[in-house]
Amino acid sequence: xxxxxxxxxxxxxxxxxxxxxxxxxxxxxxxxxxxxxxxxxxxxxxxxxxxxxxxxxxxxxxxxxxxxxxxxxxxxxxxxxxxxxxxxxxxxxxxxxxxxxxxxxxxxxxxxxxxxxxxxxxxxxxxxxxxxxxxxxxxxxxxxxxxxxxxxxxxxxxxxxxxxxxxxxxxxxxxxxxxxxxxxxxxxxxxxxxxxxxxxxxxxxxxxxxxxxxxxxxxxxxxxxxxxxxxxxxxxxxxxxxxxxxxxxxxxxxxxxxxxxxxxxxxxxxxxxxxxxxxxxxxxxxxxxxxxxxxxxxxxxxxxxxxxxxxxxxxxxxxxxxxxxxxxxxxxxxxxxxxxxxxxxxxxxxxxxxxxxxxxxxxxxxxxxxxxxxxxxxxxxxxxxxxxxxxxxxxxxxxxxxxxxxxxxxxxxxxxxxxxxxxxxxxxxxxxxxxxxxxxxxxxxxxxxxxxxxxxxxxxxxxxxxxxxxxxxxxxxxxxxxxxxxxxxxxxxxxxxxxxxxxxxxxxxxxxxxxxxxxxxxxxxxxxxxxxxxxxxxxxxxxxxxxxxxxxxxxxxxxxxxxxxxxxxxxxxxxxxxxxxxxxxxxxxxxxxxxxxxxxxxxxxxxxxxxxxxxxxxxxxxxxxxxxxxxxxxxxxxxxxxxxxxxxxxxxxxxxxxxxxxxxxxxxxxxxxxxxxxxxxxxxxxxxxxxxxxxxxxxxxxxxxxxxxxxxxxxxxxxxxxxxxxxxxxxxxxxxxxxxxxxxxxxxxxxxxxxxxxxxxxxxxxxxxxxxxxxxxxxxxxxxxxxxxxxxxxxxxxxxxxxxxxxxxxxxxxxxxxxxxxxxxxxxxxxxxxxxxxxxxxxxxxxxxxxxxxxxxx
Numbered sequence: 001x002x003x004x005x006x007x008x009x010x011x012x013x014x015x016x017x018x019x020x021x022x023x024x025x026x027x028x029x030x031x032x033x034x035x036x037x038x039x040x041x042x043x044x045x046x047x048x049x050x051x052x053x054x055x056x057x058x059x060x061x062x063x064x065x066x067x068x069x070x071x072x073x074x075x076x077x078x079x080x081x082x083x084x085x086x087x088x089x090x091x092x093x094x095x096x097x098x099x100x101x102x103x104x105x106x107x108x109x110x111x112x113x114x115x116x117x118x119x120x121x122x123x124x125x126x127x128x129x130x131x132x133x134x135x136x137x138x139x140x141x142x143x144x145x146x147x148x149x150x151x152x153x154x155x156x157x158x159x160x161x162x163x164x165x166x167x168x169x170x171x172x173x174x175x176x177x178x179x180x181x182x183x184x185x186x187x188x189x190x191x192x193x194x195x196x197x198x199x200x201x202x203x204x205x206x207x208x209x210x211x212x213x214x215x216x217x218x219x220x221x222x223x224x225x226x227x228x229x230x231x232x233x234x235x236x237x238x239x240x241x242x243x244x245x246x247x248x249x250x251x252x253x254x255x256x257x258x259x260x261x262x263x264x265x266x267x268x269x270x271x272x273x274x275x276x277x278x279x280x281x282x283x284x285x286x287x288x289x290x291x292x293x294x295x296x297x298x299x300x301x302x303x304x305x306x307x308x309x310x311x312x313x314x315x316x317x318x319x320x321x322x323x324x325x326x327x328x329x330x331x332x333x334x335x336x337x338x339x340x341x342x343x344x345x346x347x348x349x350x351x352x353x354x355x356x357x358x359x360x361x362x363x364x365x366x367x368x369x370x371x372x373x374x375x376x377x378x379x380x381x382x383x384x385x386x387x388x389x390x391x392x393x394x395x396x397x398x399x400x401x402x403x404x405x406x407x408x409x410x411x412x413x414x415x416x417x418x419x420x421x422x423x424x425x426x427x428x429x430x431x432x433x434x435x436x437x438x439x440x441x442x443x444x445x446x447x448x449x450x451x452x453x454x455x456x457x458x459x460x461x462x463x464x465x466x467x468x469x470x471x472x473x474x475x476x477x478x479x480x481x482x483x484x485x486x487x488x489x490x491x492x493x494x495x496x497x498x499x500x501x502x503x504x505x506x507x508x509x510x511x512x513x514x515x516x517x518x519x520x521x522x523x524x525x526x527x528x529x530x531x532x533x534x535x536x537x538x539x540x541x542x543x544x545x546x547x548x549x550x551x552x553x554x555x556x557x558x559x560x561x562x563x564x565x566x567x568x569x570x571x572x573x574x575x576x577x578x579x580x581x582x583x584x585x586x587x588x589x590x591x592x593x594x595x596x597x598x599x600x601x602x603x604x605x606x607x608x609x610x611x612x613x614x615x616x617x618x619x620x621x622x623x624x625x626x627x628x629x630x631x632x633x634x635x636x637x638x639x640x641x642x643x644x645x646x647x648x649x650x651x652x653x654x655x656x657x658x659x660x661x662x663x664x665x666x667x668x669x670x671x672x673x674x675x676x677x678x679x680x681x682x683x684x685x686x687x688x689x690x691x692x693x694x695x696x697x698x699x700x701x702x703x704x705x706x707x708x709x710x711x712x713x714x715x716x717x718x719x720x721x722x723x724x725x726x727x728x729x730x731x732x733x734x735x736x737x738x739x740x741x742x743x744x745x746x747x748x749x750x751x752x753x754x755x756x757x758x759x760x761x762x763x764x765x766x767x768x769x770x771x772x773x774x775x776x777x778x779x780x781x782x783x784x785x786x787x788x789x790x791x792x793x794x795x796x797x798x799x800x801x802x803x804x805x806x807x808x809x810x811x812x813x814x815x816x817x818x819x820x821x822x823x824x825x826x827x828x829x830x831x832x833x834x835x836x837x838x839x840x841x842x843x844x845x846x847x848x849x850x851x852x853x854x855x856x857x858x
Contacts, residue, residue: 057300057314058411060177061123064152064294067172068121074154075117079124079413081363082148083372085677085690086590091372092127096153097291099124103157104234104272104289111157118159123296123412124151125359130375139352140345140386143308143335144264147379148356150296150412158287165269165290166206169241173267177303183244185256185263186212189226189237190219195282197226200237203271207239215253224257227270227291234272234285241267243302266302267294277530308333310348314408318351321404327392346390353383354398357427358405362419364676364692367430368758372678373692377472380427381434385474398431399424415673422674422693441473442481449485459489468494524581524619529558531618533584552602553644555582560636561621579614579621580636586644587613587620589654589736591661591680599646603636607645653684656766659738660746661687663707664763671706672699678758685768691759700751700761701825707746745769748824764821776822782813783830790837793844800852803845810838 055063068074080099082092090098100120102110114120129136129147138145156165173179186207191199199219207217219225228235244252246262255263272289274282297309304312310319311333319331331347339345360376367377380398387393402424406416416423448463459482467473475491482488523529535553559581580601587598587610595613601622602608614621661680664687668677675693682688695703747769750762764772789806814834817827 055303057296057312057408060300060303061150061152061296061412063176064172065121065123067176068119068154068168072119072168074119074121077114077117077120077122079122081676082125082127082359083363083365083678085679091130091375093124094126094128096122096124096126096151096293097155100155100157100291104291106286118157120153120155120157122153124153125363125413126151127356127360129356129379130372136375136379136382140349141335143310143333143348144298144301146297146309146352146355148352148359152294152296152299154290154292156290158289161288161290162203162271163206165271165292166203166239167210169267169269169292170207170210170212173241177299179243179302180249181212182249184212185216185218185242185244185253187218187220187225187240187242187256189239190221192222192226195222197237197282200225200239200271203237203239215251218253218256220257227268227272228276234274234289235276235282236271236273236288238268238270240265240269245302245307264298264302266299267292310351315351317404317408318354318401319347321401322347322350322387322391322393325391325393325397325400326387328390342390346386349386350383350391350398350401353379353386354401355405355409357383357398358402358409358416358423359413361423361426362413362416362674364674364678366426366692366694366758368754373758377430380430381472381474384431384434385477395435396428396431399427402427419674437471437473438477441467441471441478445478445481449487457487459487461490461493464489465494523561524559529581529619530583532582532588532620534588535584535586553584553586555584555642555644557581557636557638557640557642558583560638578624580624580642581619581621582642582644585613585620585622586646587622588615589658589682591658592654592682595654596684597650599644599650602643602645603640653766653768654682655736655738656743657682657685657687658736659740660707660743660763660765661689662737663710663740663743664689664703664746667706667710668703671702675699675759685764685766687763687765689761689763691761693759694753695751695759695761697751697825697828700748700759703761704746704748704763711740711743711745713740745773747772747822749821751824768821772822775820776826779813779817779820779822779826779830782816783833786810786813786834786837790841793841800845800848803841803848807838807841807845810834810841814838 065076069076077099080093084090084093084098087098087101093099097104100114103114125148127148128134135145136147139147154165154168173184174181188203188207189197189200191197204217204219208214225238225240226235227238242256242263243266244250244255244263246252252263255261257265270291270293272291273285275285276282297312297314300312300314301307301309306312309315310331323330328343332344334340334344357376357380360372360379365372365376367373367380369377383398387397388395402420406420406423410416444463444467448460452460464478467478468475478489557580561579561581587595589595592615594615596611598613599610600607601610601624608624611623614623661682665677665680668675668691672693672695675691675695677689678692679690680687744766746763746765748761749764749772750760752760754760786806786809789809793802793806814831817830817834820827
């Protein structure tokens, strides 16, 4: 009988045998690697989890998707990117359902965009680092947390519900994956008196009818078995499936949902039945949905008979590559106190983080100074420190792991292969930048210490703050360096210093945040005020150029707020005024935080001008003009009816910009596949895009030309034109989306690079694009006059006065062009010409002065 022997980290021999023959020999003597015979007790035998113990993660992923797609008619949906520019509440996509949030919230336009599919299945790329769901600090500490993971998901959008969802899940685990039913437990919601929900006995009975033993169906409360998207929104009870990884066959219900237990959750089936309006207010949804999610890394460990996710084929190639690069012992899988030198934790950190970096950069998130870019930079630096300090790897090593990661993940995400060179380049530059920063920090520490008195043992707080906060110098490295100098730094003092660094700006920032977000949300949430119901245009003029026209809309006042409350002060962002929160409103454009000059509110026969409308997490705040309302504001009463009136002239520029932004989202991936839109803001005929990646001038021009090609229906980019128009037509359910021709034209007026990882582009369209074109023509006339005068002065003997006058004209035109809202490409062309003319004029002036000096005898 053949056997392969390995030593586990708990010193118990684990082995796999051909055809499970070993299970017939409870005390089998096995010849070890060095000739010793090991006698293995029965409790040490870890039987294979199922028939798929030798199957790869690729096989397991395909089995899951094929099961739902082919056997249960689910539509396979591709994974979205790991961030959503339209969802500011999330730094990263952290669950499979994120891309379906609008559908779950009942948004018909979003449902139409996915072609009204009722069942979906996919493997979603997820990142949990930063924000509400942050596993960054747990990576390396244990064997199951990751910053990047794949979520295998199946959904029902108003189609099947509890019974079918449970049957499908149980059949997959028992009949396809062949997991032992004696190792599975299921849980259900036991109810909650506080929110008035009874126990989900229906789910309990369903599991019983499927064949699950009643003693393995366990009730748990709201913490474990009631899923919520957030403080408001769709929610409902869930049922979880847990698997016992203990090698012994046992009955241990007390281990379910116990921290550190061998019984782990492998699947969560959420039954979305309710919409949460307030703390204890739930209302039934019009349609009930199912969201079932299972982590690929965890189920792969179970099916491959591994206790640790890092022992699966998802991580083993990366760890093997690290072992070849490192100058220390191989990976042994030790955790906690057994991992005395932190080597195994470092292997886990680097192998996890390089997967996250590869995926994030391929989706357009590059290491940078803020937001999700900052998180990616922190992850990269954490991986570098673990590799260099703990594993003894030489500098500039991280990029060598990228091909291994891509080879592992490209079966699910084939576009990674085309991004390989870009990912390697970005990681290389970010890693080198980190080493440069470390070298500078070391020099600054040495210089500071050498200038201090010998008796001083406390490192200066301001220098430590500069190193940690401004340069991103690692705190552990700083402490280690100071320890070598017999010095220390007080972290509490550094925190105090941070607060005192700029007290005025911090004070204003607190006021702004307190009023704009925290105070408003606390007030509206505490009073259980429902979020504004967005009303699409009930009447949109067919000729959009004449203006979009709304019918009057009757609304009810839910709340009256003032930004001059006793506890807040007016800020520069919100001038003094009064806000009405209404139950319905027209005034919402996606990706526009603030709308100005949009209409009037009619109340008791009087018109009140709406200065601006702010969108705050689902509530629309209508700020009334203070001058027009100060004599009548006290007459507004909560609960009264008002009417919204608006005309089309104010709205057309917003509709044009929104329509153009929808078009850009479809065009950009076709023209620049390695870039992605991270944030979109729209205003009056203006769009601001933040794009992951560094786009050069040629790429930005290609994007602009491609957009205008689609608008004007040119066929030079036939494949792009047809696809973009088809995508744009799918958005017509949203009545804010105009016809392509009504966008008129798109021009790039500004393009800035914020480090290597971000490009900010400003587009204009419609009337602003026309104004920019006319302004450019006007600047061209001035440019031609300058060229004529330059040619005239070059062709004859000039006077210094004439040269000085022309230099002033060139300088003034350069200033005007810099300030003008016109095409960024024409700006660059004019600047180059004016710079050349200015340089030549100065040369001519110097030559003429020398001639005059020689003639006068000096």
